[in-house]
Amino acid sequence: MNVYVDNAATTKVSQTALAAMLPLFTESYGNPSSPHSVGQQAAKIMLESRKTIAEYLGADPSEIIFTSGGSEADNQALVTAATLGARKGKKHIISTKFEHHAILHTLNKLEKEGYEITLLDVHENGVVRLSDLEAAIRPDTALVTIMYANNEIGTIQPISEIGALCHEKGIIFHTDAVQAAGHLPINVKEQNIDMLSISAHKFHGPKGIGAFYCRRGLPITSIIEGGAQERGKRAGTENVPAIAGMAAALKEACDNMSVNMPRVQALRDKLIDGVLQLPEVILNGDREKRLPGNVNVSIKGIEGEALLLMLDMAGISASSGSACTSGSLDPSHVLLAIGLIHEVAHGSLRMSLSEYNTEEEVDYILEKLPGVVTRLRSMSPVWKRMQEEK
Numbered sequence: 001m002n003v004y005v006d007n008a009a010t011t012k013v014s015q016t017a018l019a020a021m022l023p024l025f026t027e028s029y030g031n032p033s034s035p036h037s038v039g040q041q042a043a044k045i046m047l048e049s050r051k052t053i054a055e056y057l058g059a060d061p062s063e064i065i066f067t068s069g070g071s072e073a074d075n076q077a078l079v080t081a082a083t084l085g086a087r088k089g090k091k092h093i094i095s096t097k098f099e100h101h102a103i104l105h106t107l108n109k110l111e112k113e114g115y116e117i118t119l120l121d122v123h124e125n126g127v128v129r130l131s132d133l134e135a136a137i138r139p140d141t142a143l144v145t146i147m148y149a150n151n152e153i154g155t156i157q158p159i160s161e162i163g164a165l166c167h168e169k170g171i172i173f174h175t176d177a178v179q180a181a182g183h184l185p186i187n188v189k190e191q192n193i194d195m196l197s198i199s200a201h202k203f204h205g206p207k208g209i210g211a212f213y214c215r216r217g218l219p220i221t222s223i224i225e226g227g228a229q230e231r232g233k234r235a236g237t238e239n240v241p242a243i244a245g246m247a248a249a250l251k252e253a254c255d256n257m258s259v260n261m262p263r264v265q266a267l268r269d270k271l272i273d274g275v276l277q278l279p280e281v282i283l284n285g286d287r288e289k290r291l292p293g294n295v296n297v298s299i300k301g302i303e304g305e306a307l308l309l310m311l312d313m314a315g316i317s318a319s320s321g322s323a324c325t326s327g328s329l330d331p332s333h334v335l336l337a338i339g340l341i342h343e344v345a346h347g348s349l350r351m352s353l354s355e356y357n358t359e360e361e362v363d364y365i366l367e368k369l370p371g372v373v374t375r376l377r378s379m380s381p382v383w384k385r386m387q388e389e390k
Contacts, residue, residue: 008352020248049247058187070178070199073212085142126155148180153285154294163192182253205249209242293353301383
């Protein structure tokens, strides 16, 4: 049996999204900036897609900018807010220690440009405390950027409350919603969100396409110069097939969320309960405030890389954390942020489920995982030392 449980890294394109895309490669393939009928046909499809995405985010179509993905949207959001803040003499930004590197690396860049950065703790359960945020806010705070749900441990943040606090203080609030879109309800107006980033390939759309929501009235700073596409705020010929695929995938995911997510959550809980039957295994992140499909555990006494290789040999595709940093030998910054020591963080396993997973697949994982863990621990000097210390 082959089991794919790495949906936080990427998802397969749904048939609905694929069907929306295919005609745009060979039929309605015009450049949407062209004035002729073929180009305007593509422009119409792009407009309808923009309306669909805006509808499912609770936004206005004019507030949606198409990007190459979540990382670009994150970059543009932070640069936009930082630029606006600097004009007002505000150069302080608040974020968290366990953000995606698209946020953290951009913050590092801004820090070199003279901005002051405060990274909040997320504590053992991986959830930001409003009291910590409120204490960190200063008169010169220009932006708060806190992810909607963590990409590794799946913890969901109190977004509406954070947004309300920011609005009360007159501060722009951005959230990286790449892991949340299509899996959790989002309404930018009701949740006090000023800027938001999404990426299609996390909810069964194509790779290489995302969207940046920016509340009307906030002037957007371009980070890619060139043509006048996207109202002059993001140059480059729009990828109309991918845009249509993203819109179709988001619509499908949101329309079926009330049915799919409880089923995925039930599979998640069964998998968590089964894995925790193994000795010396801990669940990373809050048990309740987590994405419906996220399972992240640390299995003491083994290396995550070896675990993944042996699971792959058994036909199980999982991960140890973010695919964006899978080439690094360093332990996850997310797991270190919630207080795990290096040795424990190195033994992490992330399994992320989607609506395409089945109970039979979960049973198969629970059948194979114990044997893999036992074998690896039998060869592990770390595990041997742990047993001797007992």
